[in-house]
Amino acid sequence: MSKPLLSVSGLGISTVQDPRSLVNSVSFEIMPGEAVGVVGESGSGKTLTALSILGLLPRGVAVAGGSIVFNDIDLTKANPETMRNLRGSDISMVYQDPMTALNPVMKLGRQLLEVIESHEKLDYNSVARVEAALREVGIPQVERAMESYPHEFSGGMRQRVMIAMALLLSPKLLIADEPTTALDVTIQQQILALVSEQRRKRDMSMLWITHDLGVVANLVDRLIVMYAGNIVEAGTVQEIFTNPQHPYTHGLLSSLPSRTDKSRKRLTSIPGVPQKPWLVGNTCAFAPRCFKATGECTASAPKLVGTLEKSVACFHPMGDK
Amino acid sequence: MSLDIIDVEKRYLNRASGTTINALNGVSIKVELGQTLGIVGESGCGKSTLARAVVGLEVPSAGSITWDGAVIDNKAKDRLKSHHSQVQLVFQDPYSSLNPRQQIENSIAEAIEVHGLVAKDKITDRVTELLVMVGLDPDLRNRYPHQLSGGQRQRVCIARALSAEPKLLVLDEPVSALDVSVRAEVMNLLIDLRKNLGLTYIFISHDLAMIRYISDVIAVMYLGKIVEFGTWEEIIENPVHPYTKALIAAMPDHSIIGDPAMLARTLEGEVPDPVNLPSGCSFHSRCVLAVPSCSTNAPTLRDISNGHLVACSEV
Numbered sequence: 001m002s003k004p005l006l007s008v009s010g011l012g013i014s015t016v017q018d019p020r021s022l023v024n025s026v027s028f029e030i031m032p033g034e035a036v037g038v039v040g041e042s043g044s045g046k047t048l049t050a051l052s053i054l055g056l057l058p059r060g061v062a063v064a065g066g067s068i069v070f071n072d073i074d075l076t077k078a079n080p081e082t083m084r085n086l087r088g089s090d091i092s093m094v095y096q097d098p099m100t101a102l103n104p105v106m107k108l109g110r111q112l113l114e115v116i117e118s119h120e121k122l123d124y125n126s127v128a129r130v131e132a133a134l135r136e137v138g139i140p141q142v143e144r145a146m147e148s149y150p151h152e153f154s155g156g157m158r159q160r161v162m163i164a165m166a167l168l169l170s171p172k173l174l175i176a177d178e179p180t181t182a183l184d185v186t187i188q189q190q191i192l193a194l195v196s197e198q199r200r201k202r203d204m205s206m207l208w209i210t211h212d213l214g215v216v217a218n219l220v221d222r223l224i225v226m227y228a229g230n231i232v233e234a235g236t237v238q239e240i241f242t243n244p245q246h247p248y249t250h251g252l253l254s255s256l257p258s259r260t261d262k263s264r265k266r267l268t269s270i271p272g273v274p275q276k277p278w279l280v281g282n283t284c285a286f287a288p289r290c291f292k293a294t295g296e297c298t299a300s301a302p303k304l305v306g307t308l309e310k311s312v313a314c315f316h317p318m319g320d321k
Numbered sequence: 322m323s324l325d326i327i328d329v330e331k332r333y334l335n336r337a338s339g340t341t342i343n344a345l346n347g348v349s350i351k352v353e354l355g356q357t358l359g360i361v362g363e364s365g366c367g368k369s370t371l372a373r374a375v376v377g378l379e380v381p382s383a384g385s386i387t388w389d390g391a392v393i394d395n396k397a398k399d400r401l402k403s404h405h406s407q408v409q410l411v412f413q414d415p416y417s418s419l420n421p422r423q424q425i426e427n428s429i430a431e432a433i434e435v436h437g438l439v440a441k442d443k444i445t446d447r448v449t450e451l452l453v454m455v456g457l458d459p460d461l462r463n464r465y466p467h468q469l470s471g472g473q474r475q476r477v478c479i480a481r482a483l484s485a486e487p488k489l490l491v492l493d494e495p496v497s498a499l500d501v502s503v504r505a506e507v508m509n510l511l512i513d514l515r516k517n518l519g520l521t522y523i524f525i526s527h528d529l530a531m532i533r534y535i536s537d538v539i540a541v542m543y544l545g546k547i548v549e550f551g552t553w554e555e556i557i558e559n560p561v562h563p564y565t566k567a568l569i570a571a572m573p574d575h576s577i578i579g580d581p582a583m584l585a586r587t588l589e590g591e592v593p594d595p596v597n598l599p600s601g602c603s604f605h606s607r608c609v610l611a612v613p614s615c616s617t618n619a620p621t622l623r624d625i626s627n628g629h630l631v632a633c634s635e636v
Contacts, residue, residue: 219581
């Protein structure tokens, strides 16, 4: 078996002052060319996990333990110079809101050239490269687009520009943080198709973060489910969707209205609200909302056990169907 | 008693640029008492403008909205107040629709007082009753909005809307801002309330899965017009308009897994600018069925079978 491109192990993230744990001992791997989805609700730690890979955690939040190994480099120990070289070239990111991720007072052509400039020397070929990148993501009238400002574009078009920017230097790993959440469904579909096509063409690895299970069902190979700062379940999309083992995953899937159920039976809901990660302690974070919880669940925290195809952190998994 | 929306148009004048935004371009629909109308469409289709017009927050530029025989506009303040005792709105974002400095008891009590529905000394009891009705612990009454979760806050907004004892509740994307695991609970609550209180709903969403789940009839909107209307089974199982078909195909679906073909592009291009509406059928620029006459002749809604209406000349 080939070596993973990215290997996160025992990653902990917490606030610096008055330490509060936000992400707790997260481990996963991404193989070359593989697309992995991270699903979780707000506060589950999915975005922080992604930002820590790029070394872009917000001020006051830091990696508290574990390692993130990319191409034999431990990114948690890498110096700022190394990180700067990796960002945008080997690992790049597409954010949720393209309006705040793009510079509003700089022409798009200039912003894209800056990406090249920060890693290589600009040459007579650079403008053509940027134009080709914009054409590839479906931007019409590329010469005019180069001279335009972000506000002149729609949300969908801005997200295409962000994708062009992220793909410009042919990264090995693309991290996408809910890039379609702010978009309309038909535009979302266009963007998903575009990313899926580009990933296959380039044989690029991808980490796709979302709260929407429907979005990743046909986009990624494997899925990681996060809850209150922990990975509760991981496995192939096939396994997670058809045979969920963790009661949380099971609950999430059955709370979605079915597309085919004619009787429109009552939605199954998960009682309560997610716990704050720093209040979990040495217990199962989902225990207070779980219909299968026993004393064991609050006595210690379950470990994620299993294989790459299927693993779960639960003392009382759902069992095979 | 019914809500009659007849040929409603709404235009906003942008004074700075001198342009006109055409938000609603002739919408007609009748909502019968006890029925849930789902309105689905993408941003800019006019669904929220329509919601605001129904509760009197916007005055139509043309056409009329009539509730129980009375025209809704903001000409008479008293008339609007009595309208609000029957028609209430729940907004998408429960964070910005509650006063952050007001305890939730006061937020709800204020609505009760305005409508004078309960004697002053009974207001506390009524607040308790409303909180229980929406599934909240009455002990939360002294909390401030920031101390509640998103789902709890949306329940407070629903309780506040119900405090006026309305007959019609306009729900503008009521679960879109909530976490996935709490959406189901709020949807179940809305369905229980509808049954127990005999409410009529206008449920507005971009999420066809939720619309499908709660609606009796569905209207699909595009650029300020209804392009298709029918019972929920007809719209979901037997969509006719090319836009409705594209919307259904673009619905994220978790029942089909690991098939990249599911991500095939269903609709090219983007929604045109409502400042410069396309001539003829407003969907023709993105439509797979478009023929030359579509760019000159605007189709009107026609009945294709038992009240299933569609505005398209090519189906």
